[in-house]
Amino acid sequence: xxxxxxxxxxxxxxxxxxxxxxxxxxxxxxxxxxxxxxxxxxxxxxxxxxxxxxxxxxxxxxxxxxxxxxxxxxxxxxxxxxxxxxxxxxxxxxxxxxxxxxxxxxxxxxxxxxxxxxxxxxxxxxxxxxx
Amino acid sequence: xxxxxxxxxxxxxxxxxxxxxxxxxxxxxxxxxxxxxxxxxxxxxxxxxxxxxxxxxxxxxxxxxxxxxxxxxxxxxxxxxxxxxxxxxxxxxxxxxxxxxxxxxxxxxxxxxxxxxxxxxxxxxxxxxxxxxxxxxxxxxxxxxxxxxxxxxxxxxxxx
Numbered sequence: 001x002x003x004x005x006x007x008x009x010x011x012x013x014x015x016x017x018x019x020x021x022x023x024x025x026x027x028x029x030x031x032x033x034x035x036x037x038x039x040x041x042x043x044x045x046x047x048x049x050x051x052x053x054x055x056x057x058x059x060x061x062x063x064x065x066x067x068x069x070x071x072x073x074x075x076x077x078x079x080x081x082x083x084x085x086x087x088x089x090x091x092x093x094x095x096x097x098x099x100x101x102x103x104x105x106x107x108x109x110x111x112x113x114x115x116x117x118x119x120x121x122x123x124x125x126x127x128x129x130x131x
Numbered sequence: 132x133x134x135x136x137x138x139x140x141x142x143x144x145x146x147x148x149x150x151x152x153x154x155x156x157x158x159x160x161x162x163x164x165x166x167x168x169x170x171x172x173x174x175x176x177x178x179x180x181x182x183x184x185x186x187x188x189x190x191x192x193x194x195x196x197x198x199x200x201x202x203x204x205x206x207x208x209x210x211x212x213x214x215x216x217x218x219x220x221x222x223x224x225x226x227x228x229x230x231x232x233x234x235x236x237x238x239x240x241x242x243x244x245x246x247x248x249x250x251x252x253x254x255x256x257x258x259x260x261x262x263x264x265x266x267x268x269x270x271x272x273x274x275x276x277x278x279x280x281x282x283x284x285x286x287x288x289x290x291x
Contacts, residue, residue, distance in 0.1 A: 001145060005176025009190045025195060027164050058162060058195040061187055 009060060010037050019063040020044075024056050031063055143206070143266035147280045148175045150205040158182070159200040160191060163285055165254050197252055197285035204278040206271060208263040238265050241291070248272075249290040250281060 002008065013020055014034045021031045022044065032046025042057070044050045151158050151172045160168045160182065168191065170184035179192045241248055241262050250258045250270075258281070260274035270286070272279040 002174065002176040005174055005181065006179045006190060006192070009179075009181065023166075025164060027166065057192060058164065059168075059192065060190040 006054075006060075007039075010034060010042065013060070013062065021061050021063045022052060023058045023061070024052070025058050027058075143264050143271050144269040144280065145175075147199070147201075147206055147269075147271065147278075148172060148180065151199070151201060154205070156201055156203075156205065161197045161200070161256075162191070163195050163197050163254060165256070193282070194284065196282055197254060197256075198258075198282065199280040201278045201280075203276065204273070206264070206278065208271065237289070238262060238270070246291055250286050251288045251290070252285050253287055254285070 012018070014037065017033055019031065019033055021029050022042070023029050030044055030046065030050055030052055032044040032050070035043040035045040035049070037043065037054075040054055042052045042054060044052055152175060155171055157169060157171055160170075162168070168182055168184050168189060170182040170189070172180060173183050173188060174181035178194065179190055182189045182191055240246075242264065245261055247259060248262055250260070250272075252258065258272075258274075258279075260272035260279060262270055263273050263278075264271040268283055270281045270283065272281060
């Protein structure tokens with residue numbers, strides 16, 4: 001039985017610059033690369049730099065495999081070359097529930113919002129007219 | 132004999148895990164936050180273990196594991212537990228003098244009589260099974276042909 005398996009794994013991920021998803025006890029996921037770690041904390045290099053207490057960590061899991069697996073499933077019209085796709089940062093519930101939202105790029109989302117707004121306006125006008 | 136008994140109390144969890152590692156069996160791991168993993172154990176540490184799930188190596192901390200389920204019994208509990216029947220006075224293991232070890236008595240009795248126990252976990256889950264053995268940190272349970280290793284740190288109450 002290894003006495004410090006976690007240290008070894010963290011070392012491997014640090015050396016390999018592996019993109020990691022760290023799941024915390026409250027199911028929040030923190031993803032990014034490990035920048036540094038000691039016996040109490042892990043510093044993650046994600047979109048933001050985060051310091052994670054090791055006593056709050058539930059599991060570590062490299063992200064690359066899951067990304068490759070997920071990519072063919074969701075045909076995202078994202079410029080994947082310039083910015084590597086990241087799993088959602090602080091909203092794991094959202095990512096788990098099968099919502100169509102991630103499929104919509106930000107631009108489309110805006111237009112969708114607009115169409116929604118238009119529809120709503122139209123409907124309100126119709127209601128008014130009916131009265 | 133006292134020493135041997137103490138030893139057997141220590142080794143259920145390591146034995147279970149090393150058996151799982153050796154046989155390459157697919158374990159189901161339930162976590163404290165109700166999420167579940169299923170995979171093959173690859174490394175065992177003192178406080179964590181590596182699980183290969185869908186080709187990914189996941190490191191899970193034991194403190195976050197509520198239970199491990201093996202599809203078939205991994206450990207044969209041949210220990211004749213009744214040895215501890217006459218331990219009404221022998222409970223002075225390492226505990227404070229003259230203090231009965233209530234947990235030990237409860238679990239030993241349940242093992243001897245094959246009682247069906249109901250465990251309530253911190254996560255609110257309920258689980259019914261027969262206890263086969265236990266050590267300082269875990270309970271080995273049998274249910275539906277499967278063997279389960281429950282960490283005591285995940286258990287709130289045990290009912291008969």
